Amino acid sequence: MRDALDATPYDALLLLSFGGPEGPDEVVPFLENVTRGRGIPKERLKEVGQHYFLFGGVSPINDQNRALLDALRKDFAEHALDLPVYWGNRNWGPYLTDTLREMVADGRRRILVLATSAYASYSGCRQYREDLAGALATLAGEGLELPRIDKLRHYFNHPGFVEPMAEGVLKSLAELPEEVRASAHIAFTTHSIPTSAANTSGPVEGHGDGGAYVRQHLDVARLVADAVRERTGTEHPWQLVYQSRSGAPHIPWLEPDICDHLEELHTAGVPAVVMAPIGFVSDHMEVLYDLDTEATAKAAELGLPVRRSATVGADPRFTAAIRDLVVERAATENGRDVSPCALGALGPSHDLCPAGCCPARVPKPAAAGADSPYV
Numbered sequence: 001m002r003d004a005l006d007a008t009p010y011d012a013l014l015l016l017s018f019g020g021p022e023g024p025d026e027v028v029p030f031l032e033n034v035t036r037g038r039g040i041p042k043e044r045l046k047e048v049g050q051h052y053f054l055f056g057g058v059s060p061i062n063d064q065n066r067a068l069l070d071a072l073r074k075d076f077a078e079h080a081l082d083l084p085v086y087w088g089n090r091n092w093g094p095y096l097t098d099t100l101r102e103m104v105a106d107g108r109r110r111i112l113v114l115a116t117s118a119y120a121s122y123s124g125c126r127q128y129r130e131d132l133a134g135a136l137a138t139l140a141g142e143g144l145e146l147p148r149i150d151k152l153r154h155y156f157n158h159p160g161f162v163e164p165m166a167e168g169v170l171k172s173l174a175e176l177p178e179e180v181r182a183s184a185h186i187a188f189t190t191h192s193i194p195t196s197a198a199n200t201s202g203p204v205e206g207h208g209d210g211g212a213y214v215r216q217h218l219d220v221a222r223l224v225a226d227a228v229r230e231r232t233g234t235e236h237p238w239q240l241v242y243q244s245r246s247g248a249p250h251i252p253w254l255e256p257d258i259c260d261h262l263e264e265l266h267t268a269g270v271p272a273v274v275m276a277p278i279g280f281v282s283d284h285m286e287v288l289y290d291l292d293t294e295a296t297a298k299a300a301e302l303g304l305p306v307r308r309s310a311t312v313g314a315d316p317r318f319t320a321a322i323r324d325l326v327v328e329r330a331a332t333e334n335g336r337d338v339s340p341c342a343l344g345a346l347g348p349s350h351d352l353c354p355a356g357c358c359p360a361r362v363p364k365p366a367a368a369g370a371d372s373p374y375v
């Protein structure tokens, strides 16, 4: 019998995610939820709706979260970590507010949140904290006693996140035709966001020099590229590029787009490319449509061999990393010294988002940060 791991003071882990439709009738209401008050052009919405309809109106994201939940519960049980795991979403059922209400009914008082985004950004961090504040406000309005909520630090540079992605790139390289393999480029991709959001991502002191979002992705890309070089002996040129841009065309977003990048590489005589979606935790719609469908069709049109490498999903190294982060944070809350685990040049991310971190265009209350109106 292993020694039991200690999660106290926490009495629950909450997996907080984006949510997605699971049938054709759910696509439009889902997109209405996503875009409420966000000023996304109608044309873009129609187009994105088509992406979902192409897959029968079913986003893979909910099944992936179910798989991650199962894997986390199994991992915790195997390591005698007594911590129930719940799941709630921003944009589709199970909705965060309903899950939080259930957690309160179950007597949970100290909740730790795992968001399905590894990096700093408004969409990937503060917006989830706003969701938590919104849910807490609803429960307060119902006269319920509010639990205390903390959010796990960003895990982009945890070895349990980086390692499976490095292995995925190695596997994709091995699948390329042998004669082009050694000269293949790696295109690391992530969600494009407005450059204004990129420049203000992360803590205030890093704003203005590109922000944490791009810096964190570059660190991960370098770590994966280094791991690949160590294991193949080959230096594969790489670049961080972007996908899934939305918003009005006159507003600058991070570039280049993966499709333009493939065209550029092809013109420059690069014979093959591995697309590595390091910005995403699992193979959701952005990966299945924007990379596996659109970018792969673009590459076929160019006659450029491409492979798309795996996301971490429910990889056991990732669930072990989450367990590690939970135990680390619990120890910190108990005033014990910890040595947080992180690869790369940036070091472990902060436990508590400081005031002004990843600001919203229109300020809103956000929980689980230094500027939270809740304890």
Ligand SMILES: CC1=C(CCC(=O)O)c2cc3nc(cc4[nH]c(cc5[nH]c(cc1n2)c(C)c5CCC(=O)O)c(CCC(=O)O)c4C)C(CCC(=O)O)=C3C
Binding pocket: 018, 019, 020, 021, 031, 034, 035, 038, 040, 044, 045, 048, 059, 060, 061, 116, 117, 118, 121, 123, 124, 191, 192, 193, 194, 244, 245, 246, 247, 279, 283, 284, 285, 286
């Ligand atoms: C940084 C980032 C992540 C990664 C971090 C994280 O995971 O949170 C992410 C994830 C996701 N984004 C998703 C879906 C959508 N995102 C949209 C719109 C937007 N995303 C943005 C950014 C991000 N998005 C932004 C700046 C917008 C513009 C509007 C706005 O400022 O909000 C829209 C509206 C239509 C469109 O414009 O494309 C949809 C449908 C899904 C579900 C996929 C599935 O169903 O499998 C997931 C996991």
Ligand SMILES: [Fe+2]
Binding pocket: 191
């Ligand atoms: Fe998105």
